[in-house]
Amino acid sequence: MPSEPIPESVGVSKRFKAFMFMVVAMLLLGVVLPAAYFLTGSWRRQRAYDNAAGNVLDCPADVDEQICDAAEFVQVLRGRSFRTFPEVRVIGSDEFDESLADDWVDEAWLGYNDTVYTALGLIGDDVDLVEVERTQGIASILGYYSLGDQTITIRGPELNPFTLETLVHELSHAYDDQWLTSSTVPFTPPTWAFETDSQGFVRLVVEEGMAELVAKKWLDAQPDDVKEEYDRIIEQRYGSEPSTGVAVAPFAASDSDSLDVWFLLQGYPYVSGPGIVEQAAEGNEEIDQLITDPPDTIERLLHPDVDDQDDPVVEVEAPTEVEAEYEGQLGELQLSFVLGVDAAAGWDGDRFVAWNESDRSCITVHVAAESSTELAQMVDGAQGWQERDPGRTVETVQRDGLEVLRLATCD
Numbered sequence: 474m475p476s477e478p479i480p481e482s483v484g485v486s487k488r489f490k491a492f493m494f495m496v497v498a499m500l501l502l503g504v505v506l507p508a509a510y511f512l513t514g515s516w517r518r519q520r521a522y523d524n525a526a527g528n529v530l531d532c533p534a535d536v537d538e539q540i541c542d543a544a545e546f547v548q549v550l551r552g553r554s555f556r557t558f559p560e561v562r563v564i565g566s567d568e569f570d571e572s573l574a575d576d577w578v579d580e581a582w583l584g585y586n587d588t589v590y591t592a593l594g595l596i597g598d599d600v601d602l603v604e605v606e607r608t609q610g611i612a613s614i615l616g617y618y619s620l621g622d623q624t625i626t627i628r629g630p631e632l633n634p635f636t637l638e639t640l641v642h643e644l645s646h647a648y649d650d651q652w653l654t655s656s657t658v659p660f661t662p663p664t665w666a667f668e669t670d671s672q673g674f675v676r677l678v679v680e681e682g683m684a685e686l687v688a689k690k691w692l693d694a695q696p697d698d699v700k701e702e703y704d705r706i707i708e709q710r711y712g713s714e715p716s717t718g719v720a721v722a723p724f725a726a727s728d729s730d731s732l733d734v735w736f737l738l739q740g741y742p743y744v745s746g747p748g749i750v751e752q753a754a755e756g757n758e759e760i761d762q763l764i765t766d767p768p769d770t771i772e773r774l775l776h777p778d779v780d781d782q783d784d785p786v787v788e789v790e791a792p793t794e795v796e797a798e799y800e801g802q803l804g805e806l807q808l809s810f811v812l813g814v815d816a817a818a819g820w821d822g823d824r825f826v827a828w829n830e831s832d833r834s835c836i837t838v839h840v841a842a843e844s845s846t847e848l849a850q851m852v853d854g855a856q857g858w859q860e861r862d863p864g865r866t867v868e869t870v871q872r873d874g875l876e877v878l879r880l881a882t883c884d
């Protein structure tokens with residue numbers, strides 16, 4: 474056990490099915506990988522995953538054989554045996570929901586997101602993210618790995634190809650926890666709460682991306698009858714067609730209950746993570762390195778060919794006009810919702826402040842661009858955002874000798 478107790482809500486990494494995000498996510502996927510990742514199975518490419526040493530921990534005698542097989546798959550793929558065999562609980566849906574209900578919802582973190590996304594016009598005014606997470610958030614979780622007691626919990630009630638795929642995902646987290654993530658990088662809320670574009674968020678994208686990649690590889694390795702059963706369960710749960718998605722671009726709240734962007738961001742590590750990991754690292758050694766020491770910003774992950782020397786992140790002075798409740802860095806990913814993917818790719822650093830004022834949410838952001846050309850593209854990209862609400866301002870200002878894009882709004 475760690476010396477400091479970890480609150481339950483901190484020590485959990487979850488998995489949920491991200492079908493509803495798929496189509497919406499394609500636009501963002503375009504930044505980092507061929508959009509057809511999910512459709513063509515680009516993860517089937519051969520990688521240096523073979524565990525030549527054959528390190529596999531013996532499965533305890535009382536463990537279900539299917540769990541043993543799943544664990545073996547993960548060990549062979551990732552290259553090492555588990556240090557200890559992970560404990561797995563497969564429980565009914567109601568019990569599963571109850572196991573999360575008390576601890577899952579982090580109100581401080583959600584309050585922050587509510588303010589920022591409402592202010593930017595990315596979620597509807599009437600959305601209550603705490604309520605959303607209590608209901609839809611928990612219901613969408615299929616399994617989790619608890620860092621505190623190192624237990625995997627699966628939404629059952631039974632093992633079948635669908636729940637086994639989730640188990641493989643969670644076993645990947647157990648593997649990371651046992652071998653790779655003794656680093657001090659905070660992982661889950663609330664530690665990376667007010668800095669979504671942080672090393673903690675990048676680590677989330679990397680670990681969830683890797684877990685999804687391992688799960689997909691497991692499914693791909695199954696015999697046809699298992700795959701058919703899997704497809705049948707998926708169809709029963711989600712319908713035969715994935716949701717067609719909504720409001721792809723521009724990224725804007727389509728109505729007062731709109732949650733598209735929120736779900737897109739929540740699903741991002743799962744939907745885009747696998748392709749990002751494949752692009753950024755090849756083979757277990759590089760993957761281990763990426764998980765152990767992830768980059769500081771999502772920009773580094775999206776553009777792995779650019780290094781810190783060539784393109785250092787610019788320190789941007791925070792807007793100082795108000796006593797803000799929140800201050801942080803939006804980063805390239807979140808700004809792509811506002812500026813568009815291409816314009817946001819010119820990101821070189823940013824700082825925002827956000828606050829609530831009577832019943833309005835407000836934000837002011839300063840964004841540095843890599844060049845004056847890219848700054849002009851950002852200004853251009855922000856026009857659509859500005860035109861949707863006359864209260865929004867878009868301008869360039871000098872801050873600390875640096876010309877930056879300034880976005881300001883109360884919504």
Ligand SMILES: [Zn+2]
Nearest residue numbers: 486487488684
């Ligand atoms: Zn996960």
